Amino acid sequence: xxxxxxxxxxxxxxxxxxxxxxxxxxxxxxxxxxxxxxxxxxxxxxxxxxxxxxxxxxxxxxxxxxxxxxxxxxxxxxxxxxxxxxxxxxxxxxxxxxxxxxxxxxxxxxxxxxxxxxxxxxxxxxxxxxxxxxxxxxxxxxxxxxxxxxxxxxxxxxxxxxxxxxxxxxxxxxxxxxxxxxxxxxxxxxxxxxxxxxxxxxxxxxxxxxxxxxxxxxxxxxxxxxxxxxxxxxxxxxxxxxxxxxxxxxxxxxxxxxxxxxxxxxxxxxxxxxxxxxxxxxxxxxxxxxxxxxxxxxxxxxxxxxxxxxxxxxxxxxxxxxxxxxxxxxxxxxxxxxxxxxxxxxxxxxxxxxxxxxxxxxxxxxxxxxxxxxxxxxxxxxxxxxxxxxxxxxxxxxxxxxxxxxxxxxxxxxxxxxxxxxxxxxxxxxxxxxxxxxxxxxxxxxxxxxxxxxxxxxxxxxxxxxxxxxxxxxxxxxxxxxxxxxxxxxxxxxxxxxxxxxxxxxxxxxxxxxxxxxxxxxxxxxxxxxxxxxxxxxxxxxxxxxxxxxxxxxxxxxxxxxxxxxxxxxxxxxxxxxxxxxxxxxxxxxxxxxxxxxxxxxxxxxxxxxxxxxxxxxxxxxxxxxxxxxxxxxxxxxxxxxxxxxxxxxxxxxxxxxxxxxxxxxxxxxxxx
Numbered sequence: 228x229x230x231x232x233x234x235x236x237x238x239x240x241x242x243x244x245x246x247x248x249x250x251x252x253x254x255x256x257x258x259x260x261x262x263x264x265x266x267x268x269x270x271x272x273x274x275x276x277x278x279x280x281x282x283x284x285x286x287x288x289x290x291x292x293x294x295x296x297x298x299x300x301x302x303x304x305x306x307x308x309x310x311x312x313x314x315x316x317x318x319x320x321x322x323x324x325x326x327x328x329x330x331x332x333x334x335x336x337x338x339x340x341x342x343x344x345x346x347x348x349x350x351x352x353x354x355x356x357x358x359x360x361x362x363x364x365x366x367x368x369x370x371x372x373x374x375x376x377x378x379x380x381x382x383x384x385x386x387x388x389x390x391x392x393x394x395x396x397x398x399x400x401x402x403x404x405x406x407x408x409x410x411x412x413x414x415x416x417x418x419x420x421x422x423x424x425x426x427x428x429x430x431x432x433x434x435x436x437x438x439x440x441x442x443x444x445x446x447x448x449x450x451x452x453x454x455x456x457x458x459x460x461x462x463x464x465x466x467x468x469x470x471x472x473x474x475x476x477x478x479x480x481x482x483x484x485x486x487x488x489x490x491x492x493x494x495x496x497x498x499x500x501x502x503x504x505x506x507x508x509x510x511x512x513x514x515x516x517x518x519x520x521x522x523x524x525x526x527x528x529x530x531x532x533x534x535x536x537x538x539x540x541x542x543x544x545x546x547x548x549x550x551x552x553x554x555x556x557x558x559x560x561x562x563x564x565x566x567x568x569x570x571x572x573x574x575x576x577x578x579x580x581x582x583x584x585x586x587x588x589x590x591x592x593x594x595x596x597x598x599x600x601x602x603x604x605x606x607x608x609x610x611x612x613x614x615x616x617x618x619x620x621x622x623x624x625x626x627x628x629x630x631x632x633x634x635x636x637x638x639x640x641x642x643x644x645x646x647x648x649x650x651x652x653x654x655x656x657x658x659x660x661x662x663x664x665x666x667x668x669x670x671x672x673x674x675x676x677x678x679x680x681x682x683x684x685x686x687x688x689x690x691x692x693x694x695x696x697x698x699x700x701x702x703x704x705x706x707x708x709x710x711x712x713x714x715x716x717x718x719x720x721x722x723x724x725x726x727x728x729x730x731x732x733x734x735x736x737x738x739x740x741x742x743x744x745x746x747x748x749x750x751x752x753x754x755x756x757x758x759x760x761x762x763x764x765x766x767x768x769x770x771x772x773x774x775x776x777x778x779x780x781x782x783x784x785x786x787x788x789x790x791x792x793x794x795x796x797x798x799x800x801x802x803x804x805x806x807x808x809x810x811x812x813x814x815x816x817x818x819x820x821x822x823x824x825x826x827x828x829x830x831x832x833x834x835x836x837x838x839x840x841x842x843x844x845x846x847x848x849x850x851x852x853x854x855x856x857x858x859x860x861x862x863x864x865x866x867x868x869x870x871x872x873x874x875x876x877x878x879x880x881x882x883x884x885x886x887x888x889x890x891x892x893x894x895x896x897x898x899x900x
Contacts, residue, residue: 267313294606295351299378323364331433344375350487362422363403401442402435409446424475431457467497470508479512596639597632617648623658664706670721683716696724725779732774736767749780756790764791821874847881849873
């Protein structure tokens with residue numbers, strides 16, 4: 228799997244830690260909890276191998292039951308694209324095999340310290356009915372502080388399942404395999420103890436006890452050859468420490484430690500001065516191929532012979548010496564004496580029983596606070612308070628991470644008898660829930676509400692005629708969609724209210740241009756018509772509100788459109804003109820003024836995605852000066868502009884146009900022609 232790949236939208240692959248025959252292990256980063264984890268992924272070619280899948284799932288189930296701090300903690304189990312995966316704590320450091328190669332030789336104290344941590348972890352597995360079956364230094368990790376973490380329960384077996392090794396199949400690595408495991412016999416907890424003895428041997432000598440050209444030759448040595456002496460290689464190794472190796476690796480199960488606890492107790496005192504002169508440990512039982520003759524007790528109880536392998540002298544078993552020396556007839560007790568003795572005996576038993584019952588009453592202890600701990604941490608805390616971990620139930624929690632303790636039953640600080648079992652509730656992480664419909668609600672209130680639940684909230688401001696300012700118009704996560712609230716990120720469209728803008732100067736606009744502008748801005752246009760001697764017919768001659776007023780969408784504007792000259796005024800003017808000796812054309816007044824309109828084309832320029840152009844027009848004629856702004860426009864497309872001029876006879880006009888503060892057109896010498 229390549230670096231950068233994200234499993235289940237959460238675990239980002241960083242690097243490969245190792246590749247095995249059944250699964251590959253990667254270091255990954257948990258994008259939710261912001262921590263490094265180890266991800267074990269079933270190999271692609273094993274996807275359809277039901278045995279491999281069962282073994283992989285078996286490891287997951289085994290790990291979830293174990294609580295010892297020296298066993299790698301499991302965080303998550305899942306499936307990605309048909310492949311099983313397991314998320315565990317990432318142990319930064321090296322495995323025991325690498326540690327031995329790098330640090331060997333090291334002191335007996337350090338060896339015992341490491342072994343005791345290993346034994347505690349294996350004992351926890353055995354207490355939960357799980358046999359590891361593949362204990363070896365490669366599966367024992369040491370973190371940066373030198374603490375042990377056992378991993379790889381891939382071939383672990385529950386004691387309640389069939390414990391017979393498969394025919395023609397050897398489960399476990401050959402250098403650490405027990406004789407009974409090698410020959411396909413019943414696998415027990417003592418199988419793990421044998422492997423632990425081999426691991427201790429390797430820590431003391433720097434190498435495994437049996438080496439050969441192939442796996443078969445090594446297995447045969449486990450079965451047939453005596454364990455090499457560690458003291459022959461290094462006489463400084465204490466004899467009691469070598470005895471632990473010999474006792475743990477005994478060929479016969481009757482000679483081997485029965486439990487890991489026994490091995491731990493023996494190892495704990497092996498450097499004690501009281502054991503300095505301890506003799507070399509010897510097996511009491513012989514291998515299956517040797518003859519065993521057990522003792523036979525005669526019926527008369529006088530003697531018994533005990534011969535081992537047909538060798539050695541026999542020795543009589545003496546009868547009770549007191550019985551031999553006392554052949555005199557005993558005196559008969561009186562009935563009174565017998566009754567007194569009987570009563571005294573009964574009283575003694577009664578008092579003894581009462582004393583024992585009081586002594587056996589467990590003391591009170593206080594339940595510690597377990598909230599926020601992992602299961603293994605909770606188990607250790609309970610042990611420190613002489614309590615036991617009881618039933619574990621799981622439920623969703625938005626407060627506690629996956630695997631953390633939510634609560635205990637009874638609760639913390641409660642008084643309870645020592646030895647009692649305490650139930651705990653462990654978090655399964657947050658639960659998916661339906662996302663709400665927040666449209667129409669105040670954004671600020673919703674933001675505070677969701678951020679309390681760790682939702683990432685962002686906003687996008689938009690104009691809206693219908694949604695009041697500050698309320699949510701739309702949301703990126705649809706209502707009722709199921710999400711993990713702590714991982715959700717939502718963007719809300721927040722209304723800025725209706726769009727506001729400054730009203731243009733609409734004078735000299737045609738009715739169509741004025742209507743187009745009103746439609747573009749979402750305005751309602753009201754039209755009034757009046758006669759005008761100054762404005763040509765069809766042009767805007769008045770507007771309300773005034774140019775530059777701030778409006779919002781939906782507002783009303785009123786424009787007055789010129790209906791042309793009044794007919795009566797026009798006929799009077801015609802009569803006056805007829806009586807005169809000379810007349811001028813319709814664009815000239817009686818006193819010689821020239822009135823005309825000049826139409827210019829004003830193109831729209833889209834500069835860097837600009838939505839509009841700000842236009843300023845300046846006119847020089849009888850009524851205007853070039854320094855004063857005649858009209859201000861805001862255009863979004865090409866526009867025809869009509870400029871009215873009023874000139875004295877023989878005079879010339881001028882105009883200037885600015886777009887966004889820059890002069891784009893300027894002309895003088897403007898005449899009617």
